[in-house]
Amino acid sequence: MTGLIEKYKGIHPGLILERELKKRKMRKGPFALSLQEYPQTLTEITKGRRGLTPALSLKIDEALGLQEGTMLVLQAYYEIKREKEKTASSNHPDLTILRRILFWDTAIEKIDWHKHQRAVIKRVFERGNEEERAEIIRFYGEEGVAAVIGNAENKRIPIMNHLAK
Template sequence: MKTIDIIKGIHPGKIVERELKKWNINQRQFALSLVAHPQTLGAIIKGNRRMNVDLSLKIEEKLELEEGFLMTLQVFHDIKEAKKDSAYKPDFAKLRKGIFWDTDFDKID
């Protein structure tokens, strides 16, 4: 089984965080060496921000990762999130319309 198959759906920031710990590199100084804002790298590592192509190429070069690896992870993470968001469909049939007399159920999305 390939490594990418094992870690599909994981945010690339988690991999960057693991690599920084493995190499014993300070996150802030690493971000500055990439000519990136430390807050940007921190948000990516926390999973609050998407990885962009330019930054991923810089990180991959510095950490000696395969080119395109982090962006591939980002795409798989986006797919996982999209599936999770589209999976929830509320069942309005279980609601009693008498209670919500002023609501048009056909207009609720």
């Protein structure tokens, strides 16, 4: 079980179930009925739109001859991965404040806000409005912004007004 878990860690267990059913040349509908489940439920799980319950995971483990708890552990690892992704996505400024036009040349959701800190600060202070500048100061801190803007060639940027507030 450990090898299987390590191999599929973080992948939705429904996708693994679908692969296993294909490998065994089993159809989802009859398999679902053999578990006394609705075929629609199994389809939702194999499409990754629904998670496994402990009861259903035990039924699947038994029907496929897997070690007890395999599918439930895979579900747990998938949930852990989703939670980590949610936490990681909170490591950015409030995107409802920043206009997408500021980052017209890239997908704003894909920006690594810490890796590209200097470029982000410069761009927002060159082209952003008061509210956007305030959000960048809140996110990076006054010292972080001052370190970048203080070294900026364009001294027209009124950072001191923002830092004084």
